[in-house]
Amino acid sequence: MTIVFVTKCFLYYILKINKTDFMLPCSCHVLQESLLSSASGYSNYRGILNWCVVMLVLSNARLFLENIIKYGILVDPIQVVSLFLKDPYSWPAACLIIVSNVFILAALYTERRLAVGTITQMTGLIFHIFNLTSMLIFPSATVLIVTSMTPVGGVLSLGIYTVLFLKLYSYQDTNRWCREIRQAKAKRLTRSYSCPSVAQSNGSAGHTHVSYPGNLTHRDMYYFVFAPTLCYQLNFPRSPRIRIRFLMRRLFEMWMVPTIQNSMKPFQVPNHLIWLIFFYWFFHSSMNFVAELLQFGDREFYKDWWNSETVTYFWANWNIPVHKWCLRHFYKPMLRKGVNKFLAQTAVFLMSAFFHEYLVSVPLKMFRLWAFMGMMAQVPLAWFVGRFLNGNYGNAAVWMSLIIGQPVAVLMYVHDYYVIHYGSTT
Amino acid sequence: MTIVFVTKCFLYYILKINKTDFMLPCSCHVLQESLLSSASGYSNYRGILNWCVVMLVLSNARLFLENIIKYGILVDPIQVVSLFLKDPYSWPAACLIIVSNVFILAALYTERRLAVGTITQMTGLIFHIFNLTSMLIFPSATVLIVTSMTPVGGVLSLGIYTVLFLKLYSYQDTNRWCREIRQAKAKRLTRSYSCPSVAQSNGSAGHTHVSYPGNLTHRDMYYFVFAPTLCYQLNFPRSPRIRIRFLMRRLFEMWMVPTIQNSMKPFQVPNHLIWLIFFYWFFHSSMNFVAELLQFGDREFYKDWWNSETVTYFWANWNIPVHKWCLRHFYKPMLRKGVNKFLAQTAVFLMSAFFHEYLVSVPLKMFRLWAFMGMMAQVPLAWFVGRFLNGNYGNAAVWMSLIIGQPVAVLMYVHDYYVIHYGSTT
Numbered sequence: 001m002t003i004v005f006v007t008k009c010f011l012y013y014i015l016k017i018n019k020t021d022f023m024l025p026c027s028c029h030v031l032q033e034s035l036l037s038s039a040s041g042y043s044n045y046r047g048i049l050n051w052c053v054v055m056l057v058l059s060n061a062r063l064f065l066e067n068i069i070k071y072g073i074l075v076d077p078i079q080v081v082s083l084f085l086k087d088p089y090s091w092p093a094a095c096l097i098i099v100s101n102v103f104i105l106a107a108l109y110t111e112r113r114l115a116v117g118t119i120t121q122m123t124g125l126i127f128h129i130f131n132l133t134s135m136l137i138f139p140s141a142t143v144l145i146v147t148s149m150t151p152v153g154g155v156l157s158l159g160i161y162t163v164l165f166l167k168l169y170s171y172q173d174t175n176r177w178c179r180e181i182r183q184a185k186a187k188r189l190t191r192s193y194s195c196p197s198v199a200q201s202n203g204s205a206g207h208t209h210v211s212y213p214g215n216l217t218h219r220d221m222y223y224f225v226f227a228p229t230l231c232y233q234l235n236f237p238r239s240p241r242i243r244i245r246f247l248m249r250r251l252f253e254m255w256m257v258p259t260i261q262n263s264m265k266p267f268q269v270p271n272h273l274i275w276l277i278f279f280y281w282f283f284h285s286s287m288n289f290v291a292e293l294l295q296f297g298d299r300e301f302y303k304d305w306w307n308s309e310t311v312t313y314f315w316a317n318w319n320i321p322v323h324k325w326c327l328r329h330f331y332k333p334m335l336r337k338g339v340n341k342f343l344a345q346t347a348v349f350l351m352s353a354f355f356h357e358y359l360v361s362v363p364l365k366m367f368r369l370w371a372f373m374g375m376m377a378q379v380p381l382a383w384f385v386g387r388f389l390n391g392n393y394g395n396a397a398v399w400m401s402l403i404i405g406q407p408v409a410v411l412m413y414v415h416d417y418y419v420i421h422y423g424s425t426t
Numbered sequence: 427m428t429i430v431f432v433t434k435c436f437l438y439y440i441l442k443i444n445k446t447d448f449m450l451p452c453s454c455h456v457l458q459e460s461l462l463s464s465a466s467g468y469s470n471y472r473g474i475l476n477w478c479v480v481m482l483v484l485s486n487a488r489l490f491l492e493n494i495i496k497y498g499i500l501v502d503p504i505q506v507v508s509l510f511l512k513d514p515y516s517w518p519a520a521c522l523i524i525v526s527n528v529f530i531l532a533a534l535y536t537e538r539r540l541a542v543g544t545i546t547q548m549t550g551l552i553f554h555i556f557n558l559t560s561m562l563i564f565p566s567a568t569v570l571i572v573t574s575m576t577p578v579g580g581v582l583s584l585g586i587y588t589v590l591f592l593k594l595y596s597y598q599d600t601n602r603w604c605r606e607i608r609q610a611k612a613k614r615l616t617r618s619y620s621c622p623s624v625a626q627s628n629g630s631a632g633h634t635h636v637s638y639p640g641n642l643t644h645r646d647m648y649y650f651v652f653a654p655t656l657c658y659q660l661n662f663p664r665s666p667r668i669r670i671r672f673l674m675r676r677l678f679e680m681w682m683v684p685t686i687q688n689s690m691k692p693f694q695v696p697n698h699l700i701w702l703i704f705f706y707w708f709f710h711s712s713m714n715f716v717a718e719l720l721q722f723g724d725r726e727f728y729k730d731w732w733n734s735e736t737v738t739y740f741w742a743n744w745n746i747p748v749h750k751w752c753l754r755h756f757y758k759p760m761l762r763k764g765v766n767k768f769l770a771q772t773a774v775f776l777m778s779a780f781f782h783e784y785l786v787s788v789p790l791k792m793f794r795l796w797a798f799m800g801m802m803a804q805v806p807l808a809w810f811v812g813r814f815l816n817g818n819y820g821n822a823a824v825w826m827s828l829i830i831g832q833p834v835a836v837l838m839y840v841h842d843y844y845v846i847h848y849g850s851t852t
Contacts, residue, residue: 027659027660027661028657028659028750028754029655029657029659029662029663029723029724030663030723030724030726031663031664031665031723031724032723032724032725032726033725034710034713034714034725034726034727034728035728035729035730036706036710037710037714037725042730043469043470043471043472044469044470044471044730044733045469045470045471045472045474045475045732045733046469046471046733046818046821047730047731047732047733047734047821047825048471048474048475048478048732049471049474050818050821050822050825051478051732051825052474052477052478053822054822054825054826054829055829058826058829058830229455231454231455233453233454233455234453235453236455237455237456237457238457239457280462284460284462284463287460288460288463297455297456297457297458298455298456298457298458299458299459299460299463300456300458300460301460302460302461303461304461304468304470304473305473306471306473306474306477307470307471307472307473308473324454328454392472392476395472395473395476396476396479396480399473399476399477399480400480400484403480403481403484404484
């Protein structure tokens with residue numbers, strides 16, 4: 001060994017070359033694939049995302065500057081207000097949103113009664129069903145009847161009611177599960193069984209954790225109402241502190257992104273791009289902003305849908321709050337009841353199609369079923385892509401369906417809306 | 427333990443819920459960051475690359491179709507030929523390329539003489555210097571003198587000569603290193619030292635591996651000339667077999683990509699996009715095609731320059747064959763001679779600037795120094811970006827310099843060329 005070492009040092013001195021050169025004086029190539037070959041397994045394209053942003057900004061720079069010089073950076077407040085209000089003395093959307101508190105409190109008080117046992121399980125269920133059904137019928141009836149309601153105000157208030165509907169459904173479901181566990185526990189305790197797992201979870205519920213009936217407070221309810229999730233749980237994971245810089249960056253984006261979007265003249269930029277920007281604004285900037293404010297820990301609002309190679313993967317990953325809700329409160333309970341997988345999946349799409357249609361048709365006061373059909377068309381599309389395409393081809397197909405499908409559905413409604421309200425398409 | 431298990435089974439039976447639901451009946455959230463937050467460390471955006479391709483194809487689909495219907499999918503052969511030939515009876519570029527064999531064989535025969543020792547080290551060096559210098563002067567003189575040489579023919583033949591210049595420089599350097607090691611080994615053998623490391627590498631050189639003087643054959647030389655690398659080494663890593671499907675896919679791309687590029691009318695698509703497509707065509711499709719044909723194993727023709735956060739990283743990663751050559755035959759030898767790092771780096775940029783200018787000025791017969799200045803401007807730019815920007819901002823700055831810098835340099839030459847040849851810019 002020492003001889004080898006001495007030899008190497010000697011050679012190193014003679015040739016005055018560095019170590020790697022000495023080890024392989026004549027070789028500098030190794031067997032390897034190119035990064036863009038699929039065989040390389042490489043997938044870090046963060047830079048491409050930046051390229052897209054730079055290209056978007058540069059290609060619209062002239063337009064941005066023109067608009068900013070002409071109209072200033074501020075969004076015209078009167079124009080924004082006119083989207084929500086026809087008559088400044090009647091604020092139907094705002095009133096409707098304020099009324100939603102009635103339904104929230106009804107759900108809370110029903111749960112309190114159920115917890116102490118002053119009403120039976122069945123009565124509680126009927127109360128909840130009545131409350132939840134009213135939450136869908138009451139706002140849609142209001143939007144259809146009140147003439148001073150604008151389409152934007154209608155979409156906004158119906159959207160908020162739909163979110164609350166999903167939240168309160170999750171609320172009653174989760175609380176029922178908690179009661180069932182408590183009952184099972186009580187039964188076992190009378191039979192003098194010990195229950196280490198539940199006892200342990202109660203034990204670790206030290207200073208902040210609450211256990212079942214303790215969660216039925218106004219504070220807990222309203223935290224859930226404002227939290228960026230649709231699935232209720234007793235102790236949400238909390239982030240340790242509010243990061244001011246993170247909060248400010250998200251706030252800046254929340255203000256900047258719509259400004260940029262406004263600076264692009266409509267229909268010059270493809271509809272698809274507007275959807276992408278909206279996705280970033282809503283699912284990244286806004287939700288993270290709210291979560292940071294509430295110290296809500298679970299920031300998984302979307303997964304890597306941009307890599308989706310099947311339509312199903314896209315729908316399961318672009319909107320995680322809704323997907324999580326569907327899985328927890330609709331798909332899994334159906335499977336437990338013995339419904340077959342394909343049927344359950346179709347039912348989820350059916351429900352999703354119903355809500356898409358509900359959110360578009362009612363505020364526009366047009367029942368055209370384009371949104372419903374668009375959502376239901378995903379089932380055969382998913383089958384086709386899953387059956388015949390995979391890898392990058394599948395991914396390209398998903399992008400194509402987004403780039404072409406969405407604007408077509410939107411244009412259908414825009415076209416029909418213009419025909420109804422202005423008599424002609426021109 | 428059994429009690430816990432029985433309890434769980436009992437609960438499972440009562441509640442008819444699946445296992446994860448039982449374990450955490452009321453929790454479905456965990457503490458985590460959003461994927462697009464830089465804190466998540468996520469970087470898989472392969473889908474975004476597909477999005478870019480789909481958007482490029484779709485946004486140009488109408489144009490593509492129009493062009494294909496009008497002109498057919500075939501590139502007009504007469505138009506292509508006219509790029510290379512002014513006079514069909516005089517093929518100056520082709521002749522120039524055929525003559526390059528003289529320089530290749532001169533380098534090989536000089537090395538053979540050096541290996542057997544019929545000429546001294548110094549004589550060999552003088553021969554090589556004379557040979558390499560001629561390789562730069564002879565083609566440029568020919569391009570400048572022969573009037574029937576077109577600019578495209580000039581760029582092509584000068585490009586091939588430059589590549590050969592770099593290859594033959596590497597060839598003589600590597601062979602000299604091999605001789606030096608052989609001499610050192612011989613010296614040690616006379617002193618009765620054993621040399622396990624070198625003996626071992628000779629031992630493993632069984633059926634295919636060659637050792638120093640055995641590599642000086644025509645076959646080995648021409649393999650190196652055609653191989654997609656600029657750095658010579660004795661035993662190149664070889665891929666086990668030619669994958670016909672891979673070969674066909676690259677061939678399809680080699681034909682398809684310029685067809686698509688032709689279908690885009692010039693100046694409607696940004697120059698930068700043409701560079702990106704050229705990059706893919708040359709560094710991925712063509713180089714991989716040649717490598718697959720020659721069973722050349724090292725396919726690292728580029729690294730992840732799209733993620734580069736500094737200008738230096740970009741220049742070190744977008745063109746690996748040239749970068750590898752500069753490092754092995756220019757930068758490292760300079761460092762060994764005690765030159766400081768910054769000076770050596772600037773010298774590399776200076777040499778690169780010289781070759782950029784050489785490849786543009788001589789065929790266009792215009793000495794404007796735009797390419798030279800463009801390359802030298804990279805040094806202060808690299809300093810600025812490295813000093814003031816990092817992360818995604820640095821990446822955006824690199825993209826901006828590519829998107830803006832390149833077209834400006836190209837437009838300079840186009841402008842001047844038009845002014846000289848057509849008298850006015852219109």
